[in-house]
Amino acid sequence: MTRKIALRDQLLTVRRRRPLAEVGEAARAIAAVLLxxxxxxxxxxVACYVSVGTExxxxxxxxxxxxxxxxxxxxVLMPDNDLDWAVYHGPTSLAPARRGLLEPVGAPIGVDAIATADVVLVPGLAASRTGIRLGRGGGSYDRTLGRVPVGTFTCVLLYDDELVADLPAEPHDRPVTAAATPSGVTRF
Structure with a gap:
């Protein structure tokens, strides 16, 4: 646990130092790779999320x-850090929410809606080459990934240097099947 906390701090520090031009270029490259x-x-x-800051x-x-x-x-982040879901209808369908997030304004469709997605794209700070994903530590996406049917394409979006050889894992950590970076999709 201590190793995860230190690693999160290190990764967040590197992200905060990324030039905005690099963040924009990476966003366009990841979109092209995934599409x-x-x-x-x-x-x-497709289940996705609205990025914040230098994600x-x-x-x-x-x-x-x-x-x-x-x-x-x-x-849609719930008070217990679980995730409900709502349909995205374009940028005008988003509104500011807790923790500096943007969330869809439409009616929530339930925590199990994630099971209807053919593709699940999730945030992370890093991923190992075995599919272990390091998130921010709230457990929201580990709970969500537990509802995703086996065989669904689950992919974390990262910068190239955030795909690493190894990461610490705990029993509740849910692996992903791939990572998308500006350089391409790596399947695990």
């Missing part, structure tokens, strides 16, 4: 998914 991935091209419903950006990706005719669902 050409077979799993995303075939998907009818790998999702704005371009979200708009291009909608333009491609995909049903996009986004998380």
């Amino acid at each position: 050409t991935a077979e799993e995303v091209r075939r998907a009818a419903t 790998p950006g999702t704005t371009v990706l979200l708009d291009r998914l909608v333009a491609a005719g995909k049903r996009v669902i986004l998380p």
Whole structure:
């Protein structure tokens, strides 16, 4: 646990120092990489999230998914840190929420809606080459990934240097099946 906390602090410090131009370039590159991935091209419903700060950006990706005719669902953070979901209808369908997040303003569709997604795109700070994902420590996405049917394409969005050889893991940590970086999709 102590190792995870130290690693999170280190990764967040590196992210805060990224130039905004690099953040924007990475967002466009990750969108291009994902939109050409077979799993995303075939998907009818994609679960994603609205990036904040210097996270790998999702704005371009979200708009291009909608333009491609995909049903996009986004998380709504509940008081217990679990995630409900609502349909994304474009940038005007977002409103400020707790913790500096942007969330869809539509009616929530339930915590189990994640199980209807063909593709699940999640945030993270790093991922190991075995699919262990390091999040921010709230457990929201580990709970969510526990509701995703086995075999669903689950992918964390990262910068190239955040794909690492090894990460500490605990029993509650849920692995992902891939990582998308500006350089491409790595499947685990």
